[in-house]
Amino acid sequence: MKDQNYSATKATQIRLVKRSPDYWRVTIDHPPLNIFGPEMLPQVGEIITAIETDERVKVVVFDSVVEGFFMIHLDFLANLGDMAHLPPGPTGLHPWPEMLVRLSGAAVVSIASIRGRATGMGSELALACDMRFASREKAILSQFEVGAGIVPGGGPMARLSRLMGRGRALEVILSADDVPADLAELYGYVNRSLPDADLDGFVDALATRIAAFDKQTILDTKRLVNFASLPPDIEIESGWNACLASMARPATQERIKTLIERGFCKPGDAENRLGEFVGHPGR
């Protein structure tokens, strides 16, 4: 089956595999951290476009094969010059928030299967998916950005406020701290946390189930949930602009520099215990 397995691009950090014409898997495979390098942006874009334009796909599951990490934040050690100057997409949004907005609005059901750390862009990707399931033992979600002086740019203020209410959203985002899977379930950050041994089977059964339903019915139903639950694009745009403004401030540049000097964006304690790390930048 020629169509069954193909790489979205020459690079293989993000792999698209078609389990069937109805049911696709997108696997993040960029060891050791699944850190988001600028080269991953067009890969994600290509996959989102494939999801939007394919006439048969109904369900897409996002997961990771890297031990300890679902997907994390931007790689601040990479050359980011290009990324900041990318032209906006058709909606006028910067490519990253735009891809997320397109994923949420797509006529396809997206499910994040979270094992390991999902922070920054990894959390934002999970939040843009229609549903999120987490490994009870191994998933940790967070938006670490405020701890680095950055306003998160991919929409968590808009999305978490609507998922878990104002009080918990403010705690998650302003504390910038790790949220283990069970707390994520209590807060509604994820649909459910499941024993790690059950996660893959559960998500696969759910995806297979939905993939057997009628595509038009799925689309018409999702459209009505979208109307009731999605933030307006302009709110996402405002968050992105606040993110760019925060990154340009000298105080933030200084915070990021200090974090990098202490191991940020590299394998080790900084990324393995990011919540604690950004809470004690001086240690």
Place this chain on the structure above:
Amino acid sequence: MKDQNYSATKATQIRLVKRSPDYWRVTIDHPPLNIFGPEMLPQVGEIITAIETDERVKVVVFDSVVEGFFMIHLDFLANLGDMAHLPPGPTGLHPWPEMLVRLSGAAVVSIASIRGRATGMGSELALACDMRFASREKAILSQFEVGAGIVPGGGPMARLSRLMGRGRALEVILSADDVPADLAELYGYVNRSLPDADLDGFVDALATRIAAFDKQTILDTKRLVNFASLPPDIEIESGWNACLASMARPATQERIKTLIERGFCKPGDAENRLGEFVGHPGR
């Protein structure tokens, strides 16, 4: 007390009993499934009108006396011709979604006491009530419709999105699967799940308590919660129209036909395990 007990109509599938002038009970009694036949629509309508126009009633509890079922979906084995062509009510909505909208907006506190299965219209009735309490052992909620190729028509996309957030609402509606009481509590589908032995006492105490409060104060308070939490009617209307469109599609007609051939709408495994049933239409 002449006024104390009366049947809303000659048929007795839905009984209205006035415990007191302040506190009414509506009991669904249409064995063996509490399936929703077209003849029940005017009965519900008559009860909603009584709730709206009575000057004293403050609290109405909806429950069932049929083992295993709170209230389920439309009876696809009945003659539905009449139902599709009912004239719209005063708001322009079809009678079913309109009754639900009126119940939510009424100056009376409505409480669903759920024991057994509440799916389709049964779930929609519960969701239109102001509060929902579920038997931990015996309540199962769901919107099975997408599994039959149908967009749910009584507002669950609008209501569940606001009750439990986008991720969980999409899971409940698009999976079309059974939601046991404890998961329903975690998701906010119900206020609480209670041990079956405690459910009746709890709901009765709560209803009695509220029925002793001032009617005008209840109304003025509920009105402000309505403003903050009810979906606009037009969103319910859009869902109803999507439902009708889905039922008219040949693919959906085919799905429903297959389900009926396998036992849908009849006592037995199909209805007793509806989530599993619609997930495996070919078995």
Place this chain on the structure above:
Amino acid sequence: MKDQNYSATKATQIRLVKRSPDYWRVTIDHPPLNIFGPEMLPQVGEIITAIETDERVKVVVFDSVVEGFFMIHLDFLANLGDMAHLPPGPTGLHPWPEMLVRLSGAAVVSIASIRGRATGMGSELALACDMRFASREKAILSQFEVGAGIVPGGGPMARLSRLMGRGRALEVILSADDVPADLAELYGYVNRSLPDADLDGFVDALATRIAAFDKQTILDTKRLVNFASLPPDIEIESGWNACLASMARPATQERIKTLIERGFCKPGDAENRLGEFVGHPGR
């Protein structure tokens, strides 16, 4: 350190202590009930103004040092004549709801650390804070007002509906009953309930953590959560007007009179078990 400790006013019912220029504590100390007397209104106002105008403060924690009570309702035994005729603040709202609106909108993170009873205005203050943490053993939240014939005036219809969804908000407000800490956590009334022995340490660590982050980043992030989650002022104003109207009704005056005759607003069973008390006004 001259600035470190000062009283906001000559009265000491509400004390402001600056742990550091970044991190303030506001402690309610009006034994035996932390009941809200009219003299406390300007004290709260002064503190809110200090929070709004100080250039360095980032986090403010509200707590109580009175055993059994975080903060409760208006003191109906006090001379309330002055309070009803206070001129509106700059937004046009009455001073109480306006202070709450200003606290929610302030460029400072506010955290309620709840030990003991928080009802009426005490619950409303907690709800106006950005986050709420509760002692599992000792915190009880409620909006008792409907039980006294009063529509709550400080915004709980608007705020609870958005925090916990329509069904649970209606239950909390219309039942007017006590909500223990664990139920408050399940419903999202508080972010989390914590063992009493852990509460102070947890809140202090969270406040200290956020106080080390960048003030501009906190502000820009909170502003976006505000947009997604705060009710419009006009909704709060409508609630306040409904409260005033309810208090002017003879039926409500009669209810309050009966409650006062039975011990309301005084130390003892009425306030120690307020939920039960308002549910059985005749006993």
